[in-house]
Amino acid sequence: MNEDASDRVIEMRGVTTRFGSNLVHDGIDLDVGRGQILCLVGGSGSGKTTLLREIVGLLAPERGTVRLFGHPVLDPDTRVQRDVRRRFGMLFQQGALFSALNVFDNIAFPLRELRLVDENVIHDLVLIKLAMVELEPRHAPLMPAELSGGMIKRVALARALSLEPELLVLDEPTAGLDPDLADNFVQLIGALQRQLGFTVAMVTHDLDTLAGLATRVAVLAERRIIANCSPADVLDVDHPFVRSFFCSEHARAAMRATRRT
Numbered sequence: 602m603n604e605d606a607s608d609r610v611i612e613m614r615g616v617t618t619r620f621g622s623n624l625v626h627d628g629i630d631l632d633v634g635r636g637q638i639l640c641l642v643g644g645s646g647s648g649k650t651t652l653l654r655e656i657v658g659l660l661a662p663e664r665g666t667v668r669l670f671g672h673p674v675l676d677p678d679t680r681v682q683r684d685v686r687r688r689f690g691m692l693f694q695q696g697a698l699f700s701a702l703n704v705f706d707n708i709a710f711p712l713r714e715l716r717l718v719d720e721n722v723i724h725d726l727v728l729i730k731l732a733m734v735e736l737e738p739r740h741a742p743l744m745p746a747e748l749s750g751g752m753i754k755r756v757a758l759a760r761a762l763s764l765e766p767e768l769l770v771l772d773e774p775t776a777g778l779d780p781d782l783a784d785n786f787v788q789l790i791g792a793l794q795r796q797l798g799f800t801v802a803m804v805t806h807d808l809d810t811l812a813g814l815a816t817r818v819a820v821l822a823e824r825r826i827i828a829n830c831s832p833a834d835v836l837d838v839d840h841p842f843v844r845s846f847f848c849s850e851h852a853r854a855a856m857r858a859t860r861r862t
């Protein structure tokens with residue numbers, strides 16, 4: 602595919618991040634093209650979550666630029682910023698749901714914030730989103746405290762999808778789930794992505810997620826993106842983190858099996 606600028610959903614250039622004396626990113630360049638599922642891997646504390654926070658504009662880097670859909674995510678024009686924000690959804694580890702709102706109101710929240718559609722339409726849209734994540738109308742009045750871990754993730758995913766985003770940003774979406782539930786959740790994300798065609802940027806250290814979903818793998822190490830390649834090619838990256846991360850034969854076989862030509 603011939604990638605012009607309009608195919609680039611995420612474009613990071615020279616992103617440098619520092620917390621006090623802690624230099625976390627030192628000139629990060631990263632492009633994610635439309636329809637890609639990019640999995641970001643890296644050691645604990647390497648700055649993966651921080652990078653996602655910069656992608657969605659929750660944190661401004663010290664230096665460098667982040668553009669989504671060709672616009673700066675922190676555009677000084679608040680209208681541009683708002684328009685950009687409408688075009689992505691996110692699911693972060695912390696604060697997955699508003700604990701004081703029931704399932705329905707959690708999913709309706711981004712729709713109500715927009716003030717573009719009336720409550721009848723919101724009602725229908727929320728039920729459609731619930732069905733998309735394989736939950737039922739009877740789950741709508743439940744409070745987050747009444748939900749299992751797997752259901753919380755599904756509701757959070759439904760909320761992230763409520764504005765029909767072109768980009769979904771996920772931070773370790775399967776963390777804390779049992780392997781079976783994690784598998785289900787990964788399959789659900791994959792099925793929705795195939796159906797709706799959105800772009801995904803996600804952090805994961807789950808090899809099955811990587812092997813099952815990723816079209817690209819980016820490796821964050823030594824404060825930079827040291828590799829950005831196909832899942833099969835990442836095995837050839839000569840770096841200690843990559844070697845130890847994909848060291849098991851199971852991991853190598855799973856990544857090789859992704860070679861789809």
Ligand SMILES: Nc1ncnc2c1ncn2[C@@H]1O[C@H](COP(=O)(O)OP(=O)(O)O)[C@@H](O)[C@H]1O
Pocket residue numbers: 620623625643644645646647648649650651652
């Ligand atoms: N708000 C913050 N204030 C100060 N230091 C932070 C903040 N957020 C992250 N850090 C530091 O930045 C580094 C990267 O953190 P993080 O992005 O959470 O790593 P990862 O998600 O890869 O485990 C860590 O050293 C962490 O302590």
Ligand SMILES: [Mg+2]
Pocket residue numbers: 649650651
């Ligand atoms: Mg993290």
